[in-house]
Amino acid sequence: MKKIIFATSNEGKLAEIKKILGDLKVEILSLKEANINVNIEENGTSFEENAIIKAKTICDLTGEIVFADDSGLEVDYLDKAPGIYSARFLGENTPYSVKNQYIIDKLKDVEENDRSARFVCVIACAFPDGNIITRTGVIEGYIAKKISGSNGFGYDPIFYVPEYNCTTADMPLELKNNISHRGKALQAMKEVLLKHI
Ligand SMILES: O=c1[nH]c(=O)c2ncn([C@@H]3O[C@H](COP(=O)(O)OP(=O)(O)OP(=O)(O)O)[C@@H](O)[C@H]3O)c2[nH]1
Numbered sequence: 363m364k365k366i367i368f369a370t371s372n373e374g375k376l377a378e379i380k381k382i383l384g385d386l387k388v389e390i391l392s393l394k395e396a397n398i399n400v401n402i403e404e405n406g407t408s409f410e411e412n413a414i415i416k417a418k419t420i421c422d423l424t425g426e427i428v429f430a431d432d433s434g435l436e437v438d439y440l441d442k443a444p445g446i447y448s449a450r451f452l453g454e455n456t457p458y459s460v461k462n463q464y465i466i467d468k469l470k471d472v473e474e475n476d477r478s479a480r481f482v483c484v485i486a487c488a489f490p491d492g493n494i495i496t497r498t499g500v501i502e503g504y505i506a507k508k509i510s511g512s513n514g515f516g517y518d519p520i521f522y523v524p525e526y527n528c529t530t531a532d533m534p535l536e537l538k539n540n541i542s543h544r545g546k547a548l549q550a551m552k553e554v555l556l557k558h559i
């Protein structure tokens with residue numbers, strides 16, 4: 363079976379990715395599963411640049427087809443912060459309970475209309491011949507008034523989706539994957555991949 367490395371160290375992403383790509387006839391290996399232990403500096407200035415940096419670094423190292431995901435939360439009231447710094451926001455090792463409460467506190471007196479936010483995800487695929495393809499997915503929502511839900515990861519407990527009247531952490535994973543930034547970007551990438559392998 364064809365093998366693809368997914369250049370991520372984020373277990374939350376990985377669980378979603380494996381579900382979304384589960385019906386492809388390819389083996390998806392995380393960095394850990396491929397025994398790759400490198401520190402990739404995400405010094406790009408956009409989701410797209412960072413996704414390409416991650417995919418290309420591991421593709422150059424292994425000669426395999428490599429996927430990478432760069433994603434984050436943009437809060438309009440905070441000038442689109444944390445954005446590409448979502449993982450590093452308030453410090454890489456700060457628990458999300460603290461990061462999420464910080465954002466909720468910042469928006470304490472902010473009305474519904476000004477609480478808009480979105481998750482953005484760029485998936486990059488690097489091929490050993492040097493070809494690189496990217497696909498982007500976005501889900502629009504609002505910053506919730508309080509933390510809610512225990513599914514998902516990261517900022518999910520504060521990302522409220524009005525169509526479902528709950529946060530992405532309140533949703534079963536199947537539903538989140540159907541409507542999420544990552545789900546949309548990966549579905550689009552799936553179609554590209556089917557033409558290449
Ligand atoms: O609640 C969330 N639900 C999501 O669906 C989601 N997608 C992204 N994020 C946030 O954005 C960072 C990505 O940063 P990021 O792309 O650099 O990934 P990462 O550093 O965690 O792992 P890696 O893939 O780089 O190894 C993550 O850590 C999270 O804080 C999410 N939060």
Ligand SMILES: [Mg+2]
Nearest residue numbers: 372404432449
């Ligand atoms: Mg990262």
